Amino acid sequence: MVSAWAVARTVTDPELPMLTLADLGVLREVSEQDGHVVVAITPTYTGCPAMDTMRDDLVHALHGAGYDDVEVRTVLRPAWTSDWITGEGRRKLADAGIAPPAAAPRRPTGPIPLTLGPPARRVPCPHCGAGATELVSEFGPTACRSLRRCRACDETFEHVKEI
Amino acid sequence: MFDNAYEALADARDDSRWAFGTSPGGIGMSPGQRRDDPLSGMDTSVPAGMDGADLSSYCLMLGDDALVLSHRLQEWITHAPELEDEVAIANIALDLLGQARLLLARAGKADGSDRSEDSYAFFRPENEFRNVRLAELPRGDFGRLVALLLVFSTWRLALLQRLCDSADPVLAAIAAKGVKEVTYHRDYAARWAVRLGDGTDYSHERMQAGLDDVWPYVGELFTPHEIETRVGVNPVGARAEFDDVLAQVCAAAHLSLPGVPARAGVSGRMGRDGVHTEAMGFLLAELQSVARAYPEATW
Numbered sequence: 001m002v003s004a005w006a007v008a009r010t011v012t013d014p015e016l017p018m019l020t021l022a023d024l025g026v027l028r029e030v031s032e033q034d035g036h037v038v039v040a041i042t043p044t045y046t047g048c049p050a051m052d053t054m055r056d057d058l059v060h061a062l063h064g065a066g067y068d069d070v071e072v073r074t075v076l077r078p079a080w081t082s083d084w085i086t087g088e089g090r091r092k093l094a095d096a097g098i099a100p101p102a103a104a105p106r107r108p109t110g111p112i113p114l115t116l117g118p119p120a121r122r123v124p125c126p127h128c129g130a131g132a133t134e135l136v137s138e139f140g141p142t143a144c145r146s147l148r149r150c151r152a153c154d155e156t157f158e159h160v161k162e163i
Numbered sequence: 164m165f166d167n168a169y170e171a172l173a174d175a176r177d178d179s180r181w182a183f184g185t186s187p188g189g190i191g192m193s194p195g196q197r198r199d200d201p202l203s204g205m206d207t208s209v210p211a212g213m214d215g216a217d218l219s220s221y222c223l224m225l226g227d228d229a230l231v232l233s234h235r236l237q238e239w240i241t242h243a244p245e246l247e248d249e250v251a252i253a254n255i256a257l258d259l260l261g262q263a264r265l266l267l268a269r270a271g272k273a274d275g276s277d278r279s280e281d282s283y284a285f286f287r288p289e290n291e292f293r294n295v296r297l298a299e300l301p302r303g304d305f306g307r308l309v310a311l312l313l314v315f316s317t318w319r320l321a322l323l324q325r326l327c328d329s330a331d332p333v334l335a336a337i338a339a340k341g342v343k344e345v346t347y348h349r350d351y352a353a354r355w356a357v358r359l360g361d362g363t364d365y366s367h368e369r370m371q372a373g374l375d376d377v378w379p380y381v382g383e384l385f386t387p388h389e390i391e392t393r394v395g396v397n398p399v400g401a402r403a404e405f406d407d408v409l410a411q412v413c414a415a416a417h418l419s420l421p422g423v424p425a426r427a428g429v430s431g432r433m434g435r436d437g438v439h440t441e442a443m444g445f446l447l448a449e450l451q452s453v454a455r456a457y458p459e460a461t462w
Contacts, residue, residue: 040204043261043340045257045258045261045340045344046258046261046262046264046265046337046340046341046344047257047258047259047260047261047262047264048261049257051201071204072203072204073203073204073205074201074202074203074204074205075204075205076205076265076333076336076337076339076340077332077335077336077339078339079336079339079340079343080340107342111321111324111404111407111408112320112324112342112346114349114350114353114408114411114412115350115353116350116353116354116357116411116412116415117354118354119350136247137247137248137250137251138251138347138350138351139247139250139251139253139254139255139347139351140250141250143254143257143258143344147247161347163343163344163347
């Protein structure tokens with residue numbers, strides 16, 4: 001029998017189906033005791049509407065592999081960060097034309113500084129590789145993605161936000 | 164594999180994909196778990212030394228702020244000036260709805276009532292909603308939306324950041340996630356305030372009018388309710404940070420901080436006490452009418 005972790009790690013994200021939940025850092029833990037499997041997942045954003053789908057996909061996959069007693073738990077702490085996207089996950093994002101996130105900002109201990117100008121991020125174009133790209137909107141098709149445009153090839157592309 | 168696309172969609176193994184529903188239990192749920200509980204599987208016991216009823220009321224305050232403003236933001240769908248901004252506003256509304264779900268669920272666990280998020284959202288009368296009045300103000304124009312969002316998210320970010328150290332680990336975890344989200348909301352509003360305030364004479368005029376419009380409701384944000392001082396963050400401590408951020412934005416946007424007096428409550432009672440503006444009744448009518456027409460409905 002394949003281990004519960006090995007099964008869970010193959011389950012893909014409902015909104016970024018080229019990535020697994022493990023690639024995204026959403027799959028936190030899989031434990032197995034006396035046939036009872038507990039899977040812990042964490043939302044990227046609190047309003048993430050895909051949590052129920054993830055839960056069902058995990059349960060279906062584990063049932064299919066012979067694990068009948070499966071429980072999926074939500075964990076909120078520590079809060080998800082885009083830094084948890086694995087190297088493999090970043091490669092898959094880029095292959096799909098989605099720019100992977102840079103390192104998440106370090107939270108200062110004092111008040112969080114205001115960013116009045118467009119954030120100074122260097123996000124290379126996933127299509128042509130050019131470095132000169134500009135922000136179109138901080139809010140893209142899902143909460144975790146922003147929209148950018150390449151000044152060289154003019155293509156717009158999505159970028160997984162740093163949080 | 165399938166004769167047509169509908170068959171593929173209706174793959175019998177995967178019937179749960181159609182709708183998740185509100186009925187209890189179901190696949191992937193242990194007997195004590197509920198599908199509509201966003202805190203499922205978390206330890207929700209109340210920390211020693213904290214009053215569960217107070218903690219519950221406090222979570223309702225923060226949760227209602229998010230729920231009610233989220234509803235107002237949703238009214239912008241199909242009304243925003245550009246598609247990108249419509250998507251941005253919808254995303255902000257979704258973030259706030261997510262925060263509201265966790266906070267209302269936390270409220271129901273903290274006081275031992277096990278009341279669900281839906282029950283709080285759809286079956287409470289107006290005088291039990293504890294949101295600040297700023298969150299419920301009618302939609303207004305885009306200038307006012309930007310002003311409202313700037314004020315609201317600057318205030319909320321300062322509170323959430325302080326709540327990351329809450330003695331309640333659940334509230335602290337919710338706050339830590341919220342900080343990341345609201346940082347983006349505040350930047351969005353601040354950049355629009357600068358673009359409009361420092362734009363044409365006409366855009367400046369509309370942006371200033373928006374700020375003047377919402378300013379009477381700022382005083383309430385920094386009027387502490389006794390429950391906030393007992394189990395939460397006293398907002399008075401966040402005032403300097405709020406003033407500093409607003410001063411930065413106004414300087415860059417060439418806007419003036421309004422000198423208008425704060426809108427008084429009724430005998431000193433305001434949103435946190437369940438005393439709201441006329442707009443709140445209409446908002447709740449829209450938010451709650453379907454659930455109240457079919458109170459026993461499950462799907």
